[in-house]
Amino acid sequence: MQTFNLFENxxxxxxxxxxxxxxxxxxxxxxxxKQSIMNLINGLxxxxxxxxxxxxxxxxxxNKSKSNTLKAEEAYKRIKNELNEEIEDWEFKAYAILxxxxxxxxxxxxxxxxxxxxxxxxxxxxxxxxxxxxLDMEIEELISNDxxxxxxxxxxxxxxxxxxxERYVDAIEADIYAYSYSTKGMYSAVLDAPCGNCGREGxxxxxxxxxxxxxxxxxxxxxxxxCERCGHEFDADWEGVQVHEDGDYxxxxxxxxxxxD
Numbered sequence: 452m453q454t455f456n457l458f459e460n461x462x463x464x465x466x467x468x469x470x471x472x473x474x475x476x477x478x479x480x481x482x483x484x485k486q487s488i489m490n491l492i493n494g495l496x497x498x499x500x501x502x503x504x505x506x507x508x509x510x511x512x513x514n515k516s517k518s519n520t521l522k523a524e525e526a527y528k529r530i531k532n533e534l535n536e537e538i539e540d541w542e543f544k545a546y547a548i549l550x551x552x553x554x555x556x557x558x559x560x561x562x563x564x565x566x567x568x569x570x571x572x573x574x575x576x577x578x579x580x581x582x583x584x585x586l587d588m589e590i591e592e593l594i595s596n597d598x599x600x601x602x603x604x605x606x607x608x609x610x611x612x613x614x615x616x617e618r619y620v621d622a623i624e625a626d627i628y629a630y631s632y633s634t635k636g637m638y639s640a641v642l643d644a645p646c647g648n649c650g651r652e653g654x655x656x657x658x659x660x661x662x663x664x665x666x667x668x669x670x671x672x673x674x675x676x677x678c679e680r681c682g683h684e685f686d687a688d689w690e691g692v693q694v695h696e697d698g699d700y701x702x703x704x705x706x707x708x709x710x711x712d
Contacts, residue, residue, distance in 0.1 A: 457497060457500060457501050457504060457511075458497075458498075458501045458586070460497055461493075461494045461495075461497035461498045461501060462494070462582075462593050462594065463494075464490045464491070464493045464494035464497065465490065465491060465494035465495075465578055465594065466593075466594050466595060466598055467486070467490045468486070468487045468488070468489070468490030468491035468493075468494060469487070469491075469575070469594065469598035469601050469602065470595075470597075470598065471483040471484075471486045471487040471490075472487055472571070472601055472605065473597075473601070475487075475568075475571065475601070475605060476568050476569075476571075476572070476605065479563075479568065479571075481561070481563055484563040484567075484571075485556050485561045485563070487571060488549050488552055488553050488556070488563075488571065488574075489553050489556055489557070491549070491571070491574050491575065491578060492546070492549055492550050492553040492574070493553075494578060495523075495546065495574070495577065495578050495581065496523035498578065498581050498582065498585075498586065499523050499526045499527050499530065499581075500520055500521065500523065500526050501586060502526075502530050502533075502534075502581075502585050502586065503521070503526045503529055503530050505586070506530065506533055510529060511526065534584075534585060535584050535585055536580070536584045536585075538577065538581075541573060542573055542574075542576060542577040542580075543577075544573075545569075545570040545571075545573035545574050545577070546573075546574055546577060548567065548570055549567065549570055549571070549574055552567070571605075572605045572606065572609065573609070575602060575605060575606060576606055576609045576610075576611050576612070579602060579606070579611060579615070580611045583611075590602065590615070591618075591619075591622075600670070602615065603615060603616060603619060619668075620651070620668065623653065623667055623668060626640070626660075626667075627639075627640050627641055627653075627660075627667075630657065630660050638657065639656065639657070640655060640656070640657045640660040640661070640667075641653050641654055641655055641656060641657075641660075641667065642654040642655075642656050642673075642675065642684060642685075642686075644685075644686070646666040646668065646669060646671055646673075647671070648666065648669050648671040649666060649668050649669040649671070651666070651668045651669075653666045653667040653668040653669070654666050654667075654671075654673050654675065654686075655667055656675060656684050663675060673686050673688070674686060674687045674688045675687070676691060676698075676700040677700070678691065678700060678701050678702035678705050679694070679699045679700060679701060679705075680701055680702075680705040680708075681702060681704070681705055683702045683704070683705075685702055687700055690702065690703050691703060691706070692706045694706075
């Protein structure tokens with residue numbers, strides 16, 4: 452028999468909740484909003500129980516028979532004074548609002564309006580921050596890469612989002628350096644020019660590192676081509692000349708060389 456322990460069960464719920472946010476916040480269907488909120492709230496409630504369990508194995512149960520666990524609200528009261536970082540008022544408000552929506556979805560009907568779109572981001576912020584500050588786990592190790600990228604996107608203007616982004620950038624820069632080191636400096640993984648979208652040097656020119664022409668930091672896609680004469684790689688939407696219909700290009704320097712020859 453397969454089993455999720457308490458913490459794994461929480462992470463599985465959060466992972467499923469994030470999967471319904473592929474186009475959030477630009478697009479969010481009523482069904483995706485419902486499934487996301489139900490799973491994220493369930494995940495956070497389980498995290499609260501996990502925090503209590505880490506303090507006292509027996510405390511999460513209503514009685515000695517261990518037939519039922521405490522409700523999340525009661526568990527939160529017991530851990531509130533033991534938290535490493537207090538839950539911010541704006542985080543708790545978002546949680547309370549979305550929990551009411553979750554309860555309606557489970558027991559009656561579900562409605563969702565634009566006024567609650569931001570609350571989903573705030574709830575995600577609380578879930579991830581709680582995992583790291585209270586349970587001492589790094590979110591990168593727990594959820595899928597697609598969901599991790601969603602978290603980067605939806606949390607970019609929130610306090611914990613800045614921490615995640617800084618850590619992500621540091622990890623990618625280390626990978627870029629490691630790639631160059633592995634080739635003894637002969638090859639670079641990225642173009643020697645900043646991405647026009649995020650401003651970082653992360654446009655891949657190594658297919659075995661990241662999809663060719665895509666910025667590893669922000670996913671922006673570029674039309675990167677290599678000059679047939681000198682091998683210089685460049686963004687063909689802004690420079691260079693296509694010299695054959697089959698896709699051969701010359702950089703501006705080599706094109707000038709032939710024109711002036």
